[in-house]
Amino acid sequence: MRSGTQASGPKQHPLAPDFTLAQVNGPSLTLSSYRGHVVLLDFWATWCVPCREEIPHFVELQDKFRAQGLQIIGVSMDDSADPVRPFSQQFHMNYPIVMGNAKIGEQYGGVLGLPIAFLLDRDGRITKKHIGATPAEVFDKEIATLLLKQ
Numbered sequence: 001m002r003s004g005t006q007a008s009g010p011k012q013h014p015l016a017p018d019f020t021l022a023q024v025n026g027p028s029l030t031l032s033s034y035r036g037h038v039v040l041l042d043f044w045a046t047w048c049v050p051c052r053e054e055i056p057h058f059v060e061l062q063d064k065f066r067a068q069g070l071q072i073i074g075v076s077m078d079d080s081a082d083p084v085r086p087f088s089q090q091f092h093m094n095y096p097i098v099m100g101n102a103k104i105g106e107q108y109g110g111v112l113g114l115p116i117a118f119l120l121d122r123d124g125r126i127t128k129k130h131i132g133a134t135p136a137e138v139f140d141k142e143i144a145t146l147l148l149k150q
Contacts (some may be wrong), residue, residue, distance in 0.1 A: 013125035015116065015138045016041070017107035023099035024088060027074065030100050032124060037071040040139065043100060045077045046087045048114040052132035055091050057136035061143060062095045068147045069122070075100040077088045077114060114119040121146050 015093075016039075019029040031039070042058060044051035062072045072095040076084045081099055086099055104110035108118065109129075119128040119142055128142055 013121065013127050016120050016124050016126050017104075018124075019098075019104050020108070021075070021100065021104065022081075024076065024084045024097045024099065026096065029096050029143045031073070034071050035124050037069045038065075038122060038143060039124075040070065040072045040143065041075060041118040041120060042072060043075045043077055043105070043108070043114060043116040043118075045114050047078070051115045052091075053131055054115055054117075054136075055093065057139070059092055059094050061136070061139060064140075065143055067148060068082070070143055070147065071095065073098065076106065077105065077111060100146055103150045119143070119146065121149065 012123050016031065018030065019031045020028050023029050031041075037141045039062070040056070040058065043053070062070065074093065074095060074097040076097055077100045078084050084097060084099070100111070108116070113131065115133065117134065117139075118126050119139075121127050127146065130138070
């Protein structure tokens, strides 16, 4: 993450590194186009057991908070999209999935273990980073709090 970024508000939160990545089922996605939304950026892979446990909760959270402005974006760290497409159908993933790479992992501080989730406020600033499986209630509370802020 870059230092020297100006933060708005009382807390210093770095701006999330922007990216444009290919979606598994659709056109390329640019992170900055989701400004104005609360974004949960989930780095995961199909072979990751804790990721498999978290994804059903993310599907529920997307349904629960979509109308209030939540957008979950899955960043698959699989080597190719081949296993991701059937996986996303099997798990009924209701949010965009992009194919990550080593460069994007480095921009986010190194993605050495999965899952890693970043919670971004409506201005695109990283407010939380969760390494490893995180209880759904934690995400629920943090998302609800961010959605209340305009």
